[in-house]
Amino acid sequence: MSLLVVGLSHRTAPVGVLERAALTGDVPTRLLHDAAATATVAEAALLNTCNRIELYADVDKFHAGVAELSLLLAHHSGVDLEELTSHLYVHYEDRAVHHLFSVACGLDSMVVGEGQILGQLRDALARAQEEHTAGRDLNELFQQALRVGKRAHSETGIDKAGQSLVTFGLEQIAAGAGAIAGKRALVVGAGSMSSLAAATLLRSGVSELLIANRTPERAERLVANLGGGNARTVDLAKVPEALADVDLVISCTGAAGVVIRVEDVASAVAARTGDTPLAFLDLAMPRDVDHAVHELPGALLVDLESLSHAHAATPGAGDVDAVSGIVADEVAAFGAAQRAARIAPTVVALRAMASEVVLAELGRLDSRLPDLDERSRAEITQTVRRVVDKLLHAPTVRVKQLAAEPGGASYADALRELFDLDPAAVHAVSGPPVGAQSTAQVGPQANGPQVNGPQAPRPQTPGQARPANGSLTGEAAR
Template sequence: MTLMVVGLSHRTAALEVLERASLDPAAAASTVSAVTACPHVEEAFVLSTCNRVEVYAEVTRFHGGVAAVGEALSRRIGLPLDELGDQLYVHYEDAGVEHLFRVACGLDSMAVGEAQILGQLRSALRELHASGRGGGALDRLLQTALRVGKRAHSETSLDAAGASLVDAAIARAEAVLGPVAGRSALVVGAGAMSALAATTLARAGMGVVVANRTPERAERLAAAVGGRAAGLDALRAEVAAADVVVSCTGAVGHVLDVAVVASALLDRPHRPLLLADLALPRDVDPDVATLPGAHLVDLEGLGADLAGTAVADDLRAVRTIVTEEVAAYAASLRVADVAPTVVALRAQARHVVDTEMRRLAGRVELDDATRAEVDRAVHRIVEKLLHTPTVRVKELAEEPGGAGYAAALRALFDLEVVGGAAGAPRAGGAPLSGSVAEAVGRTP
């Protein structure tokens, strides 16, 4: 068996698709039941947040697992799989482990570094246990991901990364506009990153307007920062009235295109406009930067502004943590896969010793003390002979490709291994990532 994750997030899917894909606990349990009904899927869990829906599964067949998860999500969302396929991504083996660890650390969130995802992981772990599927490979993976996420937040100041991006945007605005206190800001979106932006802008003394496709969410966020709510249908007028626009909606496609911004600029001649695009994928058409009076900065530009700062150091440190933890997890799986081979080798040795001791007892009359001493001596000899190869094969198994040494032991000693280690693919093979549409053409 091996790990596979199929999902969609703010990086790949349209907002309306994400909303339709949102799973409450009952729907998540139903999705898991549908997925595990497939003969190629051994166990699964769902990670569902406002920005992502992902199904993690231990599978015996790659294509069968992809098809089962894809069809379950297709039914849930109400879109044919061939239409949904390009919005779904697939990660396999090490790439799946790395993806989950990045998610746990907040590196894949709209608000970089947010820690709320750890709560979602805990919920997924509780659901896994409640369903009676705890104790397996996915249980271990979730617990490791939780530890990795906690390590990232305890060893770095990653929690401040999102706020630092907004601070960098304000610094850009001050370079263009001068002091921002008393000026107006438009925040497009009402998610976690938008809430962080609205709060930071309000603290800087700016009047905040929140525009969102869902009026209730815009009103809640605006009320929290003492601002005003607006609908996306009034976007052009709100852009025209603002000095700073910060956009982070999670939509696929440009929320602010050249036509909207160019039209808004006509109503504010000689007044520069700073637009900060904090979204992935981008909310603001990059061509907006060519418009006179428009000053556009995106995540790449803000990241460059933060280069050399503590935030950049923290991001690098977290990426290093993820890389280390993925390697350690893969090594632990390889060692675990070797364990049944070592157990089988030692069991075979005990069987040979016991057989020979019984044969000896039938041919030579020994008193109990002598028989016990001979038995201990033979067992010590066997233990010493096996000690170095069994310890060494575990050490070698920690390295990529180390499973070959266990395979050699099984071949040399003609071992029958009970368990999933004998040749089963594990994390540590060629990692695969991409969309469902691409994945169906692969043969891992």
């Protein structure tokens, strides 16, 4: 597998760009299929959250893969390619694995150490499996990333601050609108983030909790999962009216446009008494709450843009270092296993060829000594096979060990060359790549993405991949 990651996140793009690039509705599915259908891609998966959009692909050509995936991200996001690529980053081979494992551990999150990313990774893998764009390689990669993330949370204190994007946002709300306990709250949406928000609000002691969702059944299911109590559903169409009866609104839907309009907020604020502002926590991308609410007297809006400028409580340096060490160890182990697996088909093909040679020679022996008795023939057969097995044992064991080391791919090439192994025989053992493939016409690689990977080839002018500051990073820069 030659893993390539092309994406953008809160670390490389302002919220305004992330909002315009947000993938909603059936766009993620169409993007997945288009990525898997390109000539250079064998498998593809998409990690699509409020803070990041990342395409993971098994590619056979680095430059063409970067160009095709960048073009597809621009096309499906609707953001101009030239603008988008100035915010893109590119990770390749081991650096791509390192990035994914770091993401799984929460090291790359806006709230460092948050655990919700594991659920989002699980969803990304499930979508790719359902759409048949992920095969054996990406399946193993994402499953390992999930294991690494769980290990980081169980073996370190990376999440001891107990923060998530929801709790971080509620801290900002409490700073401007008072304690959460005793407030009447409304949650718009019933997905994973909304479910976390609802559960967090109940733990925080809200006096009443309303749940609104486009699909009423999902809202009812969420209320049931919360145990009922002071939680109940409200029709999504009645949200404008419900605003006047609550103190706090958390919204996180997958809608493509504004869900809560500034005029509805203005009406709700006008109907309120007291000095406490009507508070909104908008965790959607694109935003659910009209940005103009920021300027409305009597209302407090905390959204992803304002959270990006705030400072969340972070784990101790020791915990971050411990997780970084886990990631480094796991990346090395995963790389060694992948490299060892690559040579296995060559070793199997070599042993198959040796077996064919043994059979051919035994057949020749039969033709020359037709009167040889069965006992003697069996003894000769066992002797020949033992000799061949002993001759092959030490070299094949050693070559597997050497192949697991960095640069080990050359040993498979050496075996094929030395023993004149048929490439088709090796391919037959390893099997065809998993995932749909077809040819596709793409434009030249755009300038812009940051390339990061120890094995990433140096992009050539005029399609040189560059980060926003115009320089390459990692070994590709050398």
